[in-house]
Amino acid sequence: MLLYQDPRAPNPRRVRIFLTEKSVPFETIEILIANRAHQTEEFRSKNPIALLPVLELPDGRILRESMAICRYVEELHPAVNLFGNDAWERAQIEQWNRHAELELLYPIGQVFRNTNPFWVGRIEQAPAFGEIMRNVATERMAWFDRELSKREYLAGDRFSVADITLLCAIDFGKPSNIRIDAAALPNLARWYQLVNSRPSAKA
Secondary structure, eight states, X not given: OEEEEOTTSHHHHHHHHHHHHHTOOOEEEEOOGGGTGGGSXXXXXXXXXXXXXXXXXXXXXXXXXXXXXHHHHHHHOOSSOSSOSSHHHHHHHHHHHHHHIIIIIHHHHHHHHHHOGGGBTTBOOOHHHHHHHHHHXXXXXXXXXXXXXXXXXXXXXXXXXXXXXXXXXXXXXXXGTOOOOTTTOXXXXXXXXXXXXXXXXXX
8 A cells, every 4th residue: 555645744644653553564655745746736636636645555546535544444454443343432433533633633733724934825824813723722622631531542441543633633733832731731641641652653
């Protein structure tokens, strides 16, 4: 399998961590956003909307959405289950993965896109919206901290794809100076240390 990815982008990292947790071999092809490699005609033939990651299978079939890729791999390699073993656990993991994606990864991404100099001249920026999203991200981190006072991992008592999404969201906050205040968010800090110590976090 070929993973087209930018090593600094959060969604390709979600897939890399997932594949590593599954011990599924894959090769990567770097498509650097900074070099506008995702905008080339060649890459757009694989993803017309120029987003990463893209997974290319040996037979040439393409998957181009991070959770679709992860679900496909889960079906092929169900051992080391990361999406849930029964209906209730699958629902819990889906719920918390979506919360991590929509309530933290999305606002942090909007802070980066709308306030970081990297995007000047690349996209139309709305700095005021970026600052609104910064406040949302701060509020949501406090909410996740309260939730993590109740259990070891985000969706229960074991590591899941929801933890992968939350980890990538939090690390993506660093370029925008959105970080965990361990004194104010001790449960989130404890969880972060736990999941960030996994070998897959380096993927």
